[in-house]
Amino acid sequence: MKLRHFGLATTLATTLALASPAQAVTELQWWHAMTGGNNDVVNRLAEEFNASQSDYKVVPSYKGTYPDTMNAGIAAFRAGNAPHIMQVFEVGTATMMSATGAVKPVYQLMKDAGEPFDPKAYLPTITGYYSTSKGDMLSFPFNSSSMVMWINKDELKKAGIAEIPKTWPDVFAAAKKLRAAGHESCGFSNAWASWAHIEQFSAWHNVAIGTKANGLDGFDTELKFNSPLHVKHLQNLVDLQKDKTYDYSGRDSKNEARFGSGECAIFLTSSGYYGTAKGTAKFDFTSAPMPYYPDVAGAPQNSIIGGASLWVMGGKKPEEYKGVAKFFAFLSDTNRQAKLHQESGYLPITKAAYEKSIKDGFYEKNPTLQTPLKELTNKEPTQNSRGLRFGNMVQMRDLWAEEIEAALAGQKTAQAALDSAVARGNAILRAFEKTAK
Amino acid sequence: MEKSAVFNSKLLPYALLVPQLVITFVFFYWPASQALWQSFLREDAFGLSSEFIGFENYEALFAQPEYYKAMLTTVVFSTLVAVLSLAIALLFATQADKNLKAAQVYKTFMIWPYAVAPAVAGVLWIFMFQPSLGTLAQPLRFMGFDWNPLLNGNHAMALVVMAAVWKQISYNFLFFLAGLQSIPKSVIEAGAIDGAGPMRRFWTIVFPLLSPTTFFLLVVNVVYVFFDTFGIIDAVTGGGPAGNTTTLVYKVYADGRLGGDLGGSAAQSVVLMIIVVALTAVQFRYVERKVQY
Numbered sequence: 001m002k003l004r005h006f007g008l009a010t011t012l013a014t015t016l017a018l019a020s021p022a023q024a025v026t027e028l029q030w031w032h033a034m035t036g037g038n039n040d041v042v043n044r045l046a047e048e049f050n051a052s053q054s055d056y057k058v059v060p061s062y063k064g065t066y067p068d069t070m071n072a073g074i075a076a077f078r079a080g081n082a083p084h085i086m087q088v089f090e091v092g093t094a095t096m097m098s099a100t101g102a103v104k105p106v107y108q109l110m111k112d113a114g115e116p117f118d119p120k121a122y123l124p125t126i127t128g129y130y131s132t133s134k135g136d137m138l139s140f141p142f143n144s145s146s147m148v149m150w151i152n153k154d155e156l157k158k159a160g161i162a163e164i165p166k167t168w169p170d171v172f173a174a175a176k177k178l179r180a181a182g183h184e185s186c187g188f189s190n191a192w193a194s195w196a197h198i199e200q201f202s203a204w205h206n207v208a209i210g211t212k213a214n215g216l217d218g219f220d221t222e223l224k225f226n227s228p229l230h231v232k233h234l235q236n237l238v239d240l241q242k243d244k245t246y247d248y249s250g251r252d253s254k255n256e257a258r259f260g261s262g263e264c265a266i267f268l269t270s271s272g273y274y275g276t277a278k279g280t281a282k283f284d285f286t287s288a289p290m291p292y293y294p295d296v297a298g299a300p301q302n303s304i305i306g307g308a309s310l311w312v313m314g315g316k317k318p319e320e321y322k323g324v325a326k327f328f329a330f331l332s333d334t335n336r337q338a339k340l341h342q343e344s345g346y347l348p349i350t351k352a353a354y355e356k357s358i359k360d361g362f363y364e365k366n367p368t369l370q371t372p373l374k375e376l377t378n379k380e381p382t383q384n385s386r387g388l389r390f391g392n393m394v395q396m397r398d399l400w401a402e403e404i405e406a407a408l409a410g411q412k413t414a415q416a417a418l419d420s421a422v423a424r425g426n427a428i429l430r431a432f433e434k435t436a437k
Numbered sequence: 438m439e440k441s442a443v444f445n446s447k448l449l450p451y452a453l454l455v456p457q458l459v460i461t462f463v464f465f466y467w468p469a470s471q472a473l474w475q476s477f478l479r480e481d482a483f484g485l486s487s488e489f490i491g492f493e494n495y496e497a498l499f500a501q502p503e504y505y506k507a508m509l510t511t512v513v514f515s516t517l518v519a520v521l522s523l524a525i526a527l528l529f530a531t532q533a534d535k536n537l538k539a540a541q542v543y544k545t546f547m548i549w550p551y552a553v554a555p556a557v558a559g560v561l562w563i564f565m566f567q568p569s570l571g572t573l574a575q576p577l578r579f580m581g582f583d584w585n586p587l588l589n590g591n592h593a594m595a596l597v598v599m600a601a602v603w604k605q606i607s608y609n610f611l612f613f614l615a616g617l618q619s620i621p622k623s624v625i626e627a628g629a630i631d632g633a634g635p636m637r638r639f640w641t642i643v644f645p646l647l648s649p650t651t652f653f654l655l656v657v658n659v660v661y662v663f664f665d666t667f668g669i670i671d672a673v674t675g676g677g678p679a680g681n682t683t684t685l686v687y688k689v690y691a692d693g694r695l696g697g698d699l700g701g702s703a704a705q706s707v708v709l710m711i712i713v714v715a716l717t718a719v720q721f722r723y724v725e726r727k728v729q730y
Contacts (some may be wrong), residue, residue: 067695074697078484095482095697102483185569185578241588250587251675255567263569395696398676405678409588424503431497431698435481 028323029083030060033069033308037275038143041344049330056323058085066092066308067394073313077102082313084324087142089308090129091393094215096311097138098391098436104312104321106328107136112318113325121332121350125302125376129387130309133217139309140328144347145272146303146372147192147200148287155183155265155283168291171266172236175245178265187245188266191253194400195306196268197233198225198421203385204290204375205229206301210429214388219433221390223425226418229296234407234414241408248408251401259285270306271372274345287371289378301385303375305347345369347376390425391432399424469710475703482697494704503680504688504705511684514598515662522602523654526609531639533610534617544614551607555665559672562600586674590681593674597682600669605661609654616650617643648728656720663713685709 034042046058063069066089073086088096096103110117119137130139151164159181165171175187190196202209208224215221240246249255259267260280277285292299312324337353342362348354363370390396400421407417476494480487498504533544565573568585577584586593620643628638667687670676676683676691693702
C-alpha cells in the first residue's frame with residue numbers, strides 16, 4: 001500500500017510539473033568571436049539580460065575568429081538559418097551593409113520595436129563608423145578600440161628620453177636613442193601595418209584615404225592614399241628599417257609580444273592590448289596618443305575605431321526583433337556601459353557612459369584607458385576622419401600590407417608601393433561596386 | 438567444362454558499381470561542377486544577387502600580375518616540398534629498415550607528425566622561428582644572421598617549406614618503409630654476394646624496385662602541396678611578405694574565404710583543378726613509364 005501511494009504521489013508530482021504553464025521564451029541566437037576574458041564578458045551580459053526579464057533568452061555561441069564568424073553567418077544565411085545577432089569586425093561593415101535584405105538596420109529595428117533610441121546619445125566617432133552618411137545607425141557598436149602608442153617607461157628612462165614623444169620626428173629620434181641604448185633589433189614598431197600607417201595615419205592627419213568621405217558616402221569611392229604626405233611617411237619608415245630603428249612587426253597582432261617582452265619600447269597597436277600588456281609586461285608602461293607630423297596643418301585630427309559591432313540579421317519574426325531591440329537597449333544603459341568599459345577596457349559607446357567614468361574618477365587611476373577616447377574625441381570628425389567603408393576590406397588590408405612590405409624590403413620605392421596599393425585597391429573597389437549594386 | 442560462375446543479369450555489374458559512383462559524383466563531380474558554374478557568376482557574399490558574366494572572372498584573373506607571381510611561387514614551393522619530403526622520408530625509411538634497436542619506437546615517433554593538423558603545425562614552427570621571440574630564431578639572430586621572415590621573402594619561404602615538409606615526411610616515411618619491407622631480401626643478398634656495395638645495391642636494386650611506391654608518393658605529394666598546404670601558409674605567413682608565399686591554393690582561400698570574392702575564387706580553383714589534372718596526366722604518361730612493377 002505504502003509503495004503504491006508513493007508511486008501515485010510521484011506520478012502526480014511529475015504530471016503537475018509538466019503541466020505547469022511553460023513560459024513561452026523566445027530564443028535569440030548571438031554569434032560572436034570573443035575568446036578568453038572577452039568571452040566571459042559576452043556570457044555574463046547574456047546571463048544578466050536573461051535574468052532581467054522572462055520573455056527572451058539570448059544564447060551566445062562562439063564561432064571562431066572574426067572571419068570565421070562572419071563566414072559562418074553568411075553560410076547560415078544562405079542556408080536560411082542565420083542567427084539573430086552576429087558580431088562582425090569593422091572591416092566587414094561594407095559587405096554587411098551592402099547586403100540589403102540580409103540585415104536589419106539597427107535604427108529600423110529600434111523604431112519598429114518602439115524602443116526608446118536616441119542616436120545622439122552615442123559617441124559619434126564610434127557610431128559614425130557603423131552609420132549611413134545620413135546618420136542612421138546600421139549596426140550596434142559592441143567592442144571598440146582605437147590605435148595608441150604603447151610606451152615602456154623604464155626603457156625610455158634608461159635611454160635618457162625625458163618626455164614621451166609626441167610627433168613622428170620625436171619618435172624617430174627616441175628610437176635612435178633606444179637603439180643606441182641596447183634595443184638593437186627594434187627602436188619602435190607597430191602591429192596592424194595597414195591600420196596604423198594608412199587608415200589611422202590618414203584620419204589623424206585629416207587626409208583622405210579615399211574619395212566620398214573614405215567610402216562612407218558611396219561605393220563609387222576611389223583610393224587616395226598615395227599623397228606626398230603618405231609617401232614621405234612610408235619613405236621615413238623604409239629608411240629607418242635599414243638599421244632597425246623601425247622594425248616591421250607584421251600585418252596583424254601576432255607580434256605584439258615584442259612590446260611585452262621589452263624588445264620594442266615604443267609600439268603602436270590597439271588600445272585593446274591593455275589587458276595583455278597588464279598581464280605580461282614586467283615594467284612600467286603607459287599609452288600615449290599616436291604621433292603626428294607637426295608640419296601638417298590641423299594635425300592631430302581624431303583617430304578612428306577598430307573592433308566589432310553587432311549586426312541584426314534579416315528575415316526574422318517581429319517578436320524576435322522586439323527581443324533584440326530590448327537587448328540593445330539593455331546594452332546601452334549608462335551604468336552597464338560604464339561598468340563594461342571599466343571592466344573590459346572596451347570603449348564606452350554612449351556619451352553618458354564616458355562622462356560617468358570621468359565623474360567616477362576612473363581615468364585618474366587608469367589614464368591608459370582614456371588615451372583612445374581622447375584621440376577619438378580630439379576634434380569634431382571631418383570627411384577624412386569619420387571612418388571608412390571599402391568593399392572587400394579584408395582583402396584590401398592584406399594587399400596594402402603587401403605593398404608596404406615590398407617597400408620596406410627594398411623591392412619597390414615608397415611611391416611605387418603606394419601607387420600600386422591604390423591601383424590594386426581601386427580594382428577591388430570597382431569589382432565590389434558591381435556586386436553591391 | 439565451364440567452371441566460373443556466370444551472372445546473366447546485365448544490371449548486376451552496374452548495381453555493384455553504384456555506391457562507388459554515387460560517392461564519386463556527390464563528393465567530387467557535383468562540387469567541381471558547382472565551382473565551374475560559380476566561376477561564371479558575379480555574386481555577393483550573401484548570394485542575394487547573382488549575375489552571369491561569362492569569362493569576366495577569368496579575364497580579371499589573368500590580368501593580375503600577382504596571379505602569375507603566385508604561379509611562380511607555387512612552382513618553387515611545390516618542387517621544394519615534394520623533393521625534400523620525399524628525399525628525407527626515403528633516407529629515414531632506409532635507416533629504419535635496418536636492424537635497429539628500438540626500431541619500433543623510432544618508427545612510431547616518425548609517424549606522429551602526420552596526426553598534427555596543418556594549422557597547428559604552422560603555429561609550432563612560428564613558436565620556433567618568430568623573429569624576435571622564437572626559440573630557434575633567437576640563437577640565429579645571436580649568431581649574427583638577420584633572420585626576418587616578416588620582411589624577407591626567402592626566409593618566409595624557407596619557413597613554410599620546412600613546416601610543410603615536416604608535416605609530410607611521416608606519410609612518405611610510412612609508405613617507403615612498407616615498400617622497402619616488401620623487397621625480397623634474397624635479391625639484395627644476391628647483389629651483395631656479387632660484390633655490390635651498399636650504395637650500388639641501393640641505386641641499382643632497391644630504388645628501382647621501390648619505384649611504384651615512389652611514383653604513388655610523387656602524385657600524392659604534388660596533390661598535397663597544391664591543395665593541402667594553405668592551412669600552414671595561413672598560420673605561418675598569411676601569404677606574405679609582399680605576396681612571396683602566396684601560392685595558388687592560398688590565393689583561392691584568401692580571395693574567396695577572407696575576401697568574399699566567390700566568383701574570382703571559383704575561377705582560380707577551376708584553373709588550379711586544370712593544372713593538377715594536367716600535371717597528374719603528365720606524371721602518368723611520362724614518369725610512369727620508368728616505373729617497374
